[in-house]
Amino acid sequence: MPPPTPPHAGLPPKPRAAVVRDALGVGAAVGLSGFAFGVTSAGAGMTLAQTCVLSLLVFTGASQFALVGALGAGGAPLAAAAGALLLGVRNAFYGLRLSQMLGLPAAVRPLAAHWVIDETSAVALAQPDRRLARLGFTVTGVTLYAGWNITTLLGALGAEALGDPAAWGLDVAGPAVFLALLLPMIRDRSSAAPSARDGATPAPGRGEAGTATARPIRAGALRHEVAVAVLAVLLALACVPFLPAGVPVLVAVLAAPAVLGVAALRSRSAARRERTAAERTHRAAREEEA
Known part of the structure; x- marks a missing residue:
């Protein structure tokens, strides 16, 4: 390796x-x-x-x-x-x-x-x-x-x-x-990493495939960060009328594990769907060969 x-x-x-x-x-x-x-x-x-x-x-x-x-x-x-x-x-x-x-x-x-x-x-x-x-x-x-x-x-x-x-x-x-x-x-940090189309030279050992793979990862991380920020604001605003000052920001911390938990569930669900689709394709191919 x-x-x-x-x-x-x-x-x-x-x-x-x-x-x-x-x-x-x-x-x-x-x-x-x-x-x-x-x-x-x-x-x-x-x-x-x-x-x-x-x-x-x-x-x-x-x-x-x-x-x-x-x-x-x-x-x-x-x-x-x-x-x-x-x-x-x-x-x-x-x-x-x-x-x-x-x-x-x-x-x-x-x-x-x-x-x-x-x-x-x-x-x-x-x-x-x-x-x-x-x-x-x-x-x-x-x-x-x-x-x-x-x-x-x-x-x-x-x-x-x-x-x-x-x-x-x-x-x-x-x-x-x-x-x-x-x-x-709160910005798209992926713009800070220039692509090959911008005239940047890929790092050694990393070609266009590596850059293409990194883009969805950065985009997914950005979506999670924005979701955490938005949910934290909503939680804090919802708690302001009912909780003492200083406590709503503590409740807002729950936004991070909530978003990460939902993201993990969606990721596992997508992986299961991909496995099921791959198994169906494999079975169909075997039936055609038979």
Whole structure:
């Protein structure tokens, strides 16, 4: 059995300057969103110190917005923290992949783990080798961490100076930015993998058959992701009138196993139909030969 082909095999070498440019762009752009978190946190009744400590120690935007949003809506602290924790669990799976890819020394890993978020993972995993992956991860992490915390402070100070954020319409800043961070993730990621028709050179050991096989797999994964997102939203909205703030997001987690379970049942059903059709064809062929 031949060894697996690296995902970036066949690609030309990528200069360090390009990696630094991309990492700085991602870190600076997303880091500005900390201003919206500072405003939202202050509007939820949190102090300046609490807001800044959250960004310094938690440092994962979706979880921070979920936490202050639930607290601002009157949710229990434990329910708000549980919802934020569930949103942050994905970072642990990023860490499993990045730990192998980056190969950092044991003494550095606890510090690097604090920067394992969507953006740093995306930049690191997009690189063709370990050296550039480390560079992209580090530059993105430094830029984003500094920018996020500085703009969090500025947003909280601005909200305190303006008074009630709701009076200025700033109470919608947090949800708006949260949606802006999610929208780029809801796209057909298959477009990121160029096909042979686009002039791309197939990786060694992978021809048109491999590309054609990969397309339905990517399309199926995308459909499952969209189905999970839609079902999660519906579950959360259905529970909002009946459950305390912070609890609906916990119920929304059930969307993933529900969609995966239905997909598994459909897959087994399709496999059974294919086997039955193959058996009928085989029997018909044998009868004709007889």
